[in-house]
Amino acid sequence: MVFTINRILASNHYVVKEDGFIKRRLDSPFHLREPDNLLKFLNQMHCSDQAEEGFKKMQRRRNRLDDHILITAQLMQQIIEKSKCARIYVKLKGAGDYLRTTGASLKRLRFPEKMENDEKNGEPVCKNYIDITTADYVYNKLRSFTSEVVQSMKIEREENLLQQEFGLKDAESVTETMRNIAVKGLLNNPQSWKFHMLGSYYWRLVGNVKNALECARLSVLLAPEESRDIPLLSLGTILVRAKMWDDAEIILNAAVNNGSEHCENYVALATLFALKHNFKRAREYFKIVEKLNSVMYSSTYTMRQYIDCLEPLDNEASKLFGYVKYMMREIKDVNKLHQDVIAYQNKIIQQQVPLASRYSNNDAHLKTNLLSRYQYCSTRQASDTQASTVFCDFYSDLQMQLESKQFDAELLEWQVNHYKNRLFERMPKEYKSQLEFLYNSAKPMLPIRKNT
Numbered sequence: 001m002v003f004t005i006n007r008i009l010a011s012n013h014y015v016v017k018e019d020g021f022i023k024r025r026l027d028s029p030f031h032l033r034e035p036d037n038l039l040k041f042l043n044q045m046h047c048s049d050q051a052e053e054g055f056k057k058m059q060r061r062r063n064r065l066d067d068h069i070l071i072t073a074q075l076m077q078q079i080i081e082k083s084k085c086a087r088i089y090v091k092l093k094g095a096g097d098y099l100r101t102t103g104a105s106l107k108r109l110r111f112p113e114k115m116e117n118d119e120k121n122g123e124p125v126c127k128n129y130i131d132i133t134t135a136d137y138v139y140n141k142l143r144s145f146t147s148e149v150v151q152s153m154k155i156e157r158e159e160n161l162l163q164q165e166f167g168l169k170d171a172e173s174v175t176e177t178m179r180n181i182a183v184k185g186l187l188n189n190p191q192s193w194k195f196h197m198l199g200s201y202y203w204r205l206v207g208n209v210k211n212a213l214e215c216a217r218l219s220v221l222l223a224p225e226e227s228r229d230i231p232l233l234s235l236g237t238i239l240v241r242a243k244m245w246d247d248a249e250i251i252l253n254a255a256v257n258n259g260s261e262h263c264e265n266y267v268a269l270a271t272l273f274a275l276k277h278n279f280k281r282a283r284e285y286f287k288i289v290e291k292l293n294s295v296m297y298s299s300t301y302t303m304r305q306y307i308d309c310l311e312p313l314d315n316e317a318s319k320l321f322g323y324v325k326y327m328m329r330e331i332k333d334v335n336k337l338h339q340d341v342i343a344y345q346n347k348i349i350q351q352q353v354p355l356a357s358r359y360s361n362n363d364a365h366l367k368t369n370l371l372s373r374y375q376y377c378s379t380r381q382a383s384d385t386q387a388s389t390v391f392c393d394f395y396s397d398l399q400m401q402l403e404s405k406q407f408d409a410e411l412l413e414w415q416v417n418h419y420k421n422r423l424f425e426r427m428p429k430e431y432k433s434q435l436e437f438l439y440n441s442a443k444p445m446l447p448i449r450k451n452t
Helices: 002-010 038-082 093-098 103-107 147-152 159-166 168-188 193-206 209-222 229-241 245-258 263-275 279-292 294-298 301-350 364-371 397-402 409-426 429-441
Strands: 014-016 022-024 375-381 388-394
Touching (some): 038 301, 038 409, 147 209, 159 168, 159 193, 168 193, 193 229, 229 263, 245 263, 263 279, 263 294, 263 301, 301 429
Antiparallel strands (some): 375 388
16 A cells, blocks of 8 residues: 555656546656655656756757758769779879970080080989089078988889880980980089089989989079079979979979979979969960960860869868767767756756656556666665665667667767768878868868758
8 A cells, every 4th residue: 555655756747638537647757766855856857857858959960960961972973974084094004104204305405515525425413523512502491401311212213104105216316316415514514503403304304313403403503693593493303203392393383483484394383283283373374385385285185184174073072070079069969968968857857756656557558668668777776785786677768769860979980980981981192181281271161062
């Protein structure tokens, strides 16, 4: 009798149903263990309101995430479609044509100079012909010229480009001729910047980056101001080919400033900006080339096609990564709300009579409802005997919703990251370093559905 009365007193919240009957409310936060404790009653009201409000916020954010994921999936398909051109241009074998030794630069050297001594079997190792210290070199503070970087630096042989243009024998002939003239010139005129420059060209042809840099730096040091852009151009393009792009930009800018009337300087700098995916700056310099020399501008068609392909691709990829970062931030907020709601729910449960004990044996319909629910159990120790007891209860409606997969942060993160990872998988491998840069620099961006 006492046990039954206690259960009735604990059920202090009732609702009027549509059929007119007054019934106890299932999952009510007011099934208090101490129903006469006003402070705990008010605290339950507060916790209940906070839990419900937090859950509503979770649902709203979760619904928005579904919309955002759909938008991201659509954008992903657009990017994959646009990436078809990237497979053609991303390797851009023709880029070397814009960064090779140019005939225009060779003509400006104005050979020959007075040469009496001859040495047919030598090599144009420029530092062997002139007594100069490393401290006298220009751009000493650039990372590209530290010994450890130079030792690991590599460039493709420009003789390979000559072979494609003239054939194997003619390419070898050009290389041999340039070596002979450079060696003879350095032997007779070790202070002449021209022969150091020619030595740099030779080492570029055979792919020896260390000697090519050495000769170009000496040529910059020795060249008169009106001709200094020639060795600067060679020095900068060597660094571009070695993918030391930041230092190359400094040097090629100097080449443009020293030789503002010569197209090849602008072409090299525009090409560098294109390879760095700074397409706006690349277009600016190609426009200058067009004004200075329409013939040379026409020869840059492939590089401009490269820009037309990759610029929209970069923009769309950046947008996708912005969406991903925004959604990852939203997922963290959903997870935080999830933890807050669980915390309020636990406070509610701690003050409640266990759900399974709120109904009499005669309430068959509600008892069936309870038995269809999941259970949760915990092991507790009695305070007096320290004996372990297994205590089980049923999940409430709110608890069941909190346990559902739709609020699983790890699952949501996997779903969002799926689009980022898929983009990396579908893009050409040469483009993946750019994707990494775009992802790292992307800012969270709210996905906006376009009106249809």
